[in-house]
Amino acid sequence: MLIVQKFGGSSVADAEKINRVAGIIADTYADGNDVVVVLSAQGDTTDDLIAKAAEINPKASKREMDVLLSTGEQISVALMSMALERMGLPVVSLTGWQVQMRTNFDYSNARILSCSTERIQQELDKRRIVIVTGFQGVNGMGDITTLGRGGSDTSAVAIAAVLHADKCQIFTDVEGVFTADPRKVPNARKLDEITYDEMMELASLGAQVLHNRSVEMAKRYGVDLEVLSSYVRKPGTKVKEVVKNVEQMKISGIAKDNNVSRIAVVGVPDEPGIAFKLFRVLANSKINVDIILQSIDRNGTNDISFTVSEADYEKTMQLVEERKDSLHYKELYGDKKVAKVSIVGAGMLTSSGVAALMFEALSDAKINIQVISTSEIKVSVLINEDDADKAVQVIHNKFFD
Numbered sequence: 001m002l003i004v005q006k007f008g009g010s011s012v013a014d015a016e017k018i019n020r021v022a023g024i025i026a027d028t029y030a031d032g033n034d035v036v037v038v039l040s041a042q043g044d045t046t047d048d049l050i051a052k053a054a055e056i057n058p059k060a061s062k063r064e065m066d067v068l069l070s071t072g073e074q075i076s077v078a079l080m081s082m083a084l085e086r087m088g089l090p091v092v093s094l095t096g097w098q099v100q101m102r103t104n105f106d107y108s109n110a111r112i113l114s115c116s117t118e119r120i121q122q123e124l125d126k127r128r129i130v131i132v133t134g135f136q137g138v139n140g141m142g143d144i145t146t147l148g149r150g151g152s153d154t155s156a157v158a159i160a161a162v163l164h165a166d167k168c169q170i171f172t173d174v175e176g177v178f179t180a181d182p183r184k185v186p187n188a189r190k191l192d193e194i195t196y197d198e199m200m201e202l203a204s205l206g207a208q209v210l211h212n213r214s215v216e217m218a219k220r221y222g223v224d225l226e227v228l229s230s231y232v233r234k235p236g237t238k239v240k241e242v243v244k245n246v247e248q249m250k251i252s253g254i255a256k257d258n259n260v261s262r263i264a265v266v267g268v269p270d271e272p273g274i275a276f277k278l279f280r281v282l283a284n285s286k287i288n289v290d291i292i293l294q295s296i297d298r299n300g301t302n303d304i305s306f307t308v309s310e311a312d313y314e315k316t317m318q319l320v321e322e323r324k325d326s327l328h329y330k331e332l333y334g335d336k337k338v339a340k341v342s343i344v345g346a347g348m349l350t351s352s353g354v355a356a357l358m359f360e361a362l363s364d365a366k367i368n369i370q371v372i373s374t375s376e377i378k379v380s381v382l383i384n385e386d387d388a389d390k391a392v393q394v395i396h397n398k399f400f401d
């Protein structure tokens with residue numbers, strides 16, 4: 001079998017952990033498999049590099065940030081290769097440009113366009129274990145790019161896809177995908193399986209277990225994906241197209257995202273073009289808008305509420321303030337102390353009353369819902385950030401106890 005194994009930063013944080021991971025890789029290889037390994041930067045390396053850059057130039061260009069941040073992964077692959085060399089195994093480390101991980105020009109948040117199999121295949125043919133840097137690629141000019149925070153998962157899935165790997169295993173410090181963050185919700189359960197769609201929702205809703213673009217890519221190319229622990233050797237969570245769903249669970253998981261701010265544009269005229277003007281301005285500034293809600297007409301005016309990430313909050317407020325005259329609104333409110341709590345489950349397609357159950361849990365806990373938003377397989381609410389952890393716990397109790 002050809003197996004791609006990805007290990008996250010915490011799994012390779014120090015020498016002891018590197019040796020432990022080397023043991024997993026060595027065993028996979030000893031079983032007769034071809035093994036390609038993708039690594040993240042060690043521990044907090046990426047954050048430390050960002051801090052280091054900020055000391056020199058808080059407004060450093062994204063291009064130079066990528067030159068800097070990509071070094072973290074290069075350290076990991078070299079050290080891992082050394083650990084395997086010491087065990088007497090044939091191994092080679094390769095960077096993003098060596099494997100021709102081609103991306104677009106969007107420095108710091110680049111998208112993968114293609115990845116060559118040539119070099120990796122040559123090495124595998126020599127029965128070498130191939131250790132590749134995650135998170136980085138190279139653009140059409142030959143510049144180093146990075147894929148956005150957490151991007152190594154996507155590197156691993158891309159490599160698994162182009163190599164037609166039999167499996168892509170994402171090793172992390174939790175045992176798989178849980179019904180809620182097990183560090184916050186002690187009775188959270190590990191799922192044996194989850195669908196790509198559910199996983200995509202959970203990943204983009206703030207569950208930190210997988211980079212959402214990696215799941216999107218896995219779905220597109222049908223990559224056999226599994227999330228499992230670097231510490232406990234047992235099956236993790238399989239991410240696939242259809243799951244057996246033996247338990248017929250109504251939902252698969254609950255996610256929380258604190259990085260949310262809510263903006264309300266109150267009293268805009270009820271006429272064509274207002275929403276267009278507002279969101280065009282934000283789109284032009286590359287501000288990502290998440291939940292959008294427009295109230296029904298009341299005496300010829302509407303209210304439009306929407307959410308943006310906390311990083312975009314000040315900019316968004318400023319842009320909307322500057323356009324008070326063209327948007328003709330009466331008031332503008334902003335609130336950063338907001339969190340989004342969401343339930344996700346393919347089971348919602350067939351069972352009714354799922355949303356009501358969530359609202360009941362919040363009501364019993366006297367947690368006020370500010371905004372509700374739903375899609376086919378998820379229900380999200382915006383609540384006060386201070387209530388978020390409690391909200392996740394009470395919703396979890398409601399669905400899983």
Ligand code: ASP
Pocket residue numbers: 008009040041046047072134135148149150151152153
């Ligand atoms: N080292 C990068 C980060 O911390 C990429 C990754 O870990 O996936 O975001």
Ligand code: MG
Pocket residue numbers: 258259260261310336337338339385
């Ligand atoms: Mg917030």
